[in-house]
Amino acid sequence: MSRRLFRSPTFAVGFSIVALLVLAATIGVWFSPYQPNSMDLTARLAAPGPQHWFGTDNFGRDIFTRVAVGSQMSLLVGLLVVVITGIGGALLGALAGYVRALDNIIMRVMDAFMAFPAMLLAIAITAALGPSLMNVVVALAVSYIPRTARIVRGTALVVREQQYVEAALVAGAHTRRVLLVHVLPNCLGSLIVQLTFVFAYAVLAEATLSYLGVGLPPPAPTWGNGIASGREYIVEAWWMSLFPGLAITFAVLGFNLLGDGLRDVLDPHLRAET
Template sequence: MSAAAASFLAGSRQLLRNPAVLMGAAILVLVVMAALLAPLVAPYAPNKLSIANKLQSPSLLHPFGTDEFGRDILSRAIFAGRVSLMVSLGVVALSTVLGVILGVAAGFFKSLDAPISRLLDAMMSFPDILLAIALVAALGPSLTTVIIALGITYAPRLARIVRGSTLVLREMPYIEAAITLGLPTWQVLVRHLLLNLASPILVQATFVFASAMLAEASLSFLGVGVSTDMPTWGTMLASGREYMNSAPWLMVFPGLAIVASVLSLQLLGDGLRDLVDPRLTKER
């Protein structure tokens, strides 16, 4: 076994002994499994109306209660997790692709560093949610446009991380040797640079996942997210505002779903950061 593999296994064992990471992983697995198996585990159809049963408090028939149209809150929360995970995965994929392209270009090619850095600075000068709202307003509200808007919004975060790591790696002896030997630029980037950027990209992608999930809920809460036909945690919170005093469960359970999901991703991200950070590895 190589030294790198042994170090990774040791770090993985240390990670699995962290109760916070285990709790985050357990919550995330529960959310993912519920979303994937939504038609099987949800007791009712998410949009099934039953005016006779509107605003019922939690009971055996409706563990999370019902909303103002008699729809089952538990079923809607489970199906809303599907939308949230779908959006977040799309945002992570798009922002990672854009962030890696911009970050590597800025860090490896010195002539592109200044213009790309100014572009990233300009994008990051706007609050994330305001930039996302502006992009959704320009493109029109839908599932696809929310993914595109949030992917563009969070791409600068990954780009800055990738740029900083690329600037360091570009000066490493093996990169300089590969350039000196005349290897094609694409081969240097793929074989010698991107492989060494995998760890910081993975860690940052975890935090982007959590941020995208929270941003999607915020956009839906403001009414500029996905179609209202789709149940989302944000729209459930928005519709429950009018009944905050008389039927608090309309906001409590969707809010808890958001908090639990985002918290689980933050805990996992912290654990992964500890695992891949060389300074923390040495301290162990």
């Protein structure tokens, strides 16, 4: 499996970008002698150079340090959203796809959530709950669970008609056992691919919420806060918004390429075409 994955140029590039992002989040701060929120007004709006690789912001804070710490927060938010979305979407989708009596009820509720754009729904939830890390995670998970559940449901509808599922039922297997042993494992391929895209969406959405002021509040060193604080200085201090923006771009690109590569390898229909 790993050989087939890394034979895909899309997966290899996406994996490399994500690996660099993880390295920046784990060891990037070690290369900086500065703290993300320590202010030095004598170095205010300093251009990128040997002392400050990415320059400083309007409070004299080192932007490289804040981008590196911001990658930790973005990865944490993305990981938590993926875990909650994966568990919730898989369970709801598998139940809807396998248990016919629950299909209409669950999917109508999912359709009600999907009637709202994901970002608008996330903004509404965070505005109601208040700006905090867990509230952002909950808002994004609620926004992406319906889409994940619909994808898992589509796979479960196909799996429930397979002969090995019928054989398990004839042998007396309980519904719960059929779901856990036969339905959910066969949904993992489409679920994993979807969750890589959810990770990218979560990183972008978290930055958007912070930029709009309903995400993690300043002085949290998030990428969205970095771009927002650089709006007023975009002419004389372009680096304040540039480097957090580049971080978001590469993170979203990396996870999207990773998802495309996984889809090419895990989707049997695409493999048959190639």
